[in-house]
Amino acid sequence: MEFVEEEEQLGFDSDEEKSELSDDELQEAFAKGLLKPGMNVLVAKAKKSTNNVEGLKQCLAEFRKDLPWVESLDMTNLPAEDLISKADGQAPAGVNEDINADDDFQREMFFYRQAQATVLGSLPLLKKHNIATKRPDDYFAEMAKTDQHMQKIRKKLISKQMIMERSEKAKKLREQRKFGKKVQIEVMQKRQKEKKAMMSAVKKYQKGMTDKLDFLEGDQKKPKDAGQGSKKAANKKGPNAKRKFKDQRFGFGGKKSGKKWNTKESHNDVSSFRAKVANAKGGKGGKKGKGGQQNKRPGKSVRRKMKSRS
Amino acid sequence: MAAFKRKRGGQTLVGKKAKKVKIVADGADASIESEQENNNEITVPAPVSGGKWTNKERVLIFSSRGINFRTRHLMQDLRTMMPHSKADTKMDRKDKLFVINEVCEIKNCNKCLFFEAKKKQDLYMWISNSPHGPSAKFLVQNIHTLAELKMTGNCLKGSRPLLSFDPKFDSEPQYALLKELFTQTFSTPRYHPKSQPFVDHVFTFTIADNRIWFRNYQIIEEDASLVEIGPRFVLNLIKIFQGSFGGPTLFENPDFKSPNMHRREIRLAAAAKVREKQMVKEMQKTKRTEAKTDLTTDVTADVFRTPAEEKPVLIETEPPVPRVAKKKKVNGYIRQRMARR
Numbered sequence: 001m002e003f004v005e006e007e008e009q010l011g012f013d014s015d016e017e018k019s020e021l022s023d024d025e026l027q028e029a030f031a032k033g034l035l036k037p038g039m040n041v042l043v044a045k046a047k048k049s050t051n052n053v054e055g056l057k058q059c060l061a062e063f064r065k066d067l068p069w070v071e072s073l074d075m076t077n078l079p080a081e082d083l084i085s086k087a088d089g090q091a092p093a094g095v096n097e098d099i100n101a102d103d104d105f106q107r108e109m110f111f112y113r114q115a116q117a118t119v120l121g122s123l124p125l126l127k128k129h130n131i132a133t134k135r136p137d138d139y140f141a142e143m144a145k146t147d148q149h150m151q152k153i154r155k156k157l158i159s160k161q162m163i164m165e166r167s168e169k170a171k172k173l174r175e176q177r178k179f180g181k182k183v184q185i186e187v188m189q190k191r192q193k194e195k196k197a198m199m200s201a202v203k204k205y206q207k208g209m210t211d212k213l214d215f216l217e218g219d220q221k222k223p224k225d226a227g228q229g230s231k232k233a234a235n236k237k238g239p240n241a242k243r244k245f246k247d248q249r250f251g252f253g254g255k256k257s258g259k260k261w262n263t264k265e266s267h268n269d270v271s272s273f274r275a276k277v278a279n280a281k282g283g284k285g286g287k288k289g290k291g292g293q294q295n296k297r298p299g300k301s302v303r304r305k306m307k308s309r310s
Numbered sequence: 311m312a313a314f315k316r317k318r319g320g321q322t323l324v325g326k327k328a329k330k331v332k333i334v335a336d337g338a339d340a341s342i343e344s345e346q347e348n349n350n351e352i353t354v355p356a357p358v359s360g361g362k363w364t365n366k367e368r369v370l371i372f373s374s375r376g377i378n379f380r381t382r383h384l385m386q387d388l389r390t391m392m393p394h395s396k397a398d399t400k401m402d403r404k405d406k407l408f409v410i411n412e413v414c415e416i417k418n419c420n421k422c423l424f425f426e427a428k429k430k431q432d433l434y435m436w437i438s439n440s441p442h443g444p445s446a447k448f449l450v451q452n453i454h455t456l457a458e459l460k461m462t463g464n465c466l467k468g469s470r471p472l473l474s475f476d477p478k479f480d481s482e483p484q485y486a487l488l489k490e491l492f493t494q495t496f497s498t499p500r501y502h503p504k505s506q507p508f509v510d511h512v513f514t515f516t517i518a519d520n521r522i523w524f525r526n527y528q529i530i531e532e533d534a535s536l537v538e539i540g541p542r543f544v545l546n547l548i549k550i551f552q553g554s555f556g557g558p559t560l561f562e563n564p565d566f567k568s569p570n571m572h573r574r575e576i577r578l579a580a581a582a583k584v585r586e587k588q589m590v591k592e593m594q595k596t597k598r599t600e601a602k603t604d605l606t607t608d609v610t611a612d613v614f615r616t617p618a619e620e621k622p623v624l625i626e627t628e629p630p631v632p633r634v635a636k637k638k639k640v641n642g643y644i645r646q647r648m649a650r651r
Contacts (some may be wrong), residue, residue, distance in 0.1 A: 047564055049562040049563065049564040050559050050560070050561060050562045051484075051561055051562070052558075052559075052560045052561065053483050055552060055558070055560045056483040056484055056486075056487050056550070056560050056561060057483050059443075059444050059487060059552055059560060060483070060486055060487045060490060062443075063439060063443045063444055063487070063490060063491075064490055065490075065494060067365060070500055071365050071497070071499060071500050072473065072493050072494070072497040073470060073471065073472050073473060073497055073509065074472075074473035074474075074475065074493045074497060075472065075473065075474055075475070076474075076475040076476070076477055076479060076480060076489075077474065077475075077477070078477055080534070099516075099518045099519075101518045101519035101521070107518060107523075110516065110518075111514050111516050111523060111525045112527070112536060114474055114476065114514050114516060115474050115512045115514045115525070115527045115534075115536055116534040116536060117474075118472055118473075118474035118512055118514070119472065119512060119529055119534040119536070120534050122472050122509075123532065123534075126509060131507070131508075131509055132507065132508050132509075133508060133509050133510060133529060133532070134508070134532070135466070135508050135510065141466055141467070141506060142466070142467040142468075143464050143465065143466055143467055144390050144391065144456065144464060144465050144466070144467045144539065145456060145457075145464045145539075149457065150464055152459065153459055153462050156459045157462070
């Protein structure tokens with residue numbers, strides 16, 4: 001690398017300063033007056049490259065063959081309109097702006113559009129010279145790539161498409177599942193809220209804070225305001241038949257214990273008193289009529305037989 | 311090849327009509343069979359040239375030894391794309407380049423595409439006009455061949471291409487010369503016997519980043535929808551010579567950096583980094599091991615000196631009296647306390 005001063009010195013020939021930058025040499029150079037104070041920056045000398053413009057032009061003139069267009073079919077043109085970037089709303093690149101060679105997509109689109117412009121420009125000329133561009137369907141000729149190869153390409157494209165489709169499907173399923181779970185959670189939360197509201201309303205009434213019994217009708221009022229039709233249809237199913245049967249049979253659950261308390265009211269409650277049972281009136285005489293069928297327990301042998309059968 | 315020999319000038323063939331019977335047309339190198347849609351007979355057209363082939367361009371495509379598979383495939387692809395090309399055996403490295411001119415003469419070619427591989431890594435391409443004309447040397451990069459599965463287009467073997475050039479080719483003299491060279495080399499002459507009568511693909515040459523980019527597209531529809539066929543490569547111009555494979559240099563590309571230099575620069579940069587790290591480490595080591603001087607006065611001694619009276623030092627001889635822990639009286643809940651207040 002050559003040593004070049006920041007401030008140009010008159011008549012300074014950089015070729016003489018090919019030495020390495022040891023301190024002694026720098027001192028010498030300073031003594032000679034070739035160095036000036038201040039920052040001296042190392043700059044690479046501009047490479048001298050031949051550009052014999054005249055020679056090039058002459059060569060071209062000799063070498064050129066002025067053939068009619070039909071022979072060479074060449075065209076020099078700018079790329080065709082960039083419809084995509086126009087559609088996107090971006091300003092299309094300037095006329096002769098340098099394409100950014102690193103932006104692959106932009107670069108390839110540039111080449112593509114250039115080819116398109118050539119094709120569009122050449123088609124009328126070709127028609128004029130009666131050269132066809134469309135191959136008839138029954139024209140069988142050797143192609144640049146074998147049919148086998150094209151089959152491979154087709155298979156690859158199809159497989160790529162399949163993979164994409166599959167991944168799309170999987171994504172959708174996953175989304176659906178998540179969505180379904182969300183919906184379920186929401187419904188449960190809603191139910192819990194309603195229950196809580198109802199319980200608190202009941203408590204309030206019990207404590208005497210409100211004396212309105214609106215909460216009892218709450219469920220009935222709301223559907224009346226909201227869409228009735230859909231609610232009716234939904235309510236038609238209601239609880240399952242199975243559920244109904246079980247409710248019927250086993251009751252509605254609730255607290256098992258604490259139902260029987262020995263309070264004043266329960267003590268004074270004589271509704272479940274059956275005089276006949278308590279006083280045993282009409283005992284065996286009354287019983288005889290139905291006695292045989294009422295409580296007749298079968299004998300041991302019969303019971304054993306029944307047991308073994310079932 | 312049939313025994314029938316065509317006379318130069320093609321006078322015998324000018325008046326020949328298409329035969330109606332399916333016989334291999336004599337004298338033709340490759341005849342095209344096409345079924346007429348109207349008739350049910352198979353018509354064999356006269357050879358495409360029919361004496362009209364005047365633009366006698368022949369390109370010799372060959373390489374030196376030591377090329378790798380990609381280069382070989384690229385060469386074969388170019389031969390497929392250009393029906394006016396001829397192949398030759400590999401050239402020995404020890405022969406000088408002007409020998410190529412003689413090879414071209416023997417093969418009766420007037421253009422040449424010569425691929426030279428160096429170090430099994432770098433590929434250089436020479437393109438020249440054989441006897442006297444100019445020649446150019448390029449560095450070839452980013453090669454993709456016909457056989458790549460991403461190149462989905464296809465075209466007739468030997469169909470004539472359209473050539474598309476960037477307007478930048480007209481702006482500077484070296485590019486103008488290159489444009490002429492490319493046009494003459496890559497365009498298939500009209501009525502070439504191996505050519506097909508349809509025009510269904512287009513070569514593009516574009517200048518970007520001081521390099522020439524080559525692409526090959528198939529024309530699918532008349533509305534100019536294109537698909538890439540391949541091959542594709544990038545040419546980095548090195549020099550243009552006035553003669554074929556020699557002669558005075560007309561143009562030298564100032565932006566060209568030889569691949570060796572490029573690799574060397576990378577290596578030097580890496581080496582410089584390592585050396586700097588080592589230097590830093592060494593400096594740290596020397597700093598640590600150098601003799602440390604003991605200071606007689608501590609410079610920082612006055613930092614904590616506060617100008618206040620000194621308290622007398624209390625020494626307790628008896629242990630301190632334990633403090634009775636007072637139980638906290640809970641006065642009730644906070645709300646009640648607040649209410650009381």
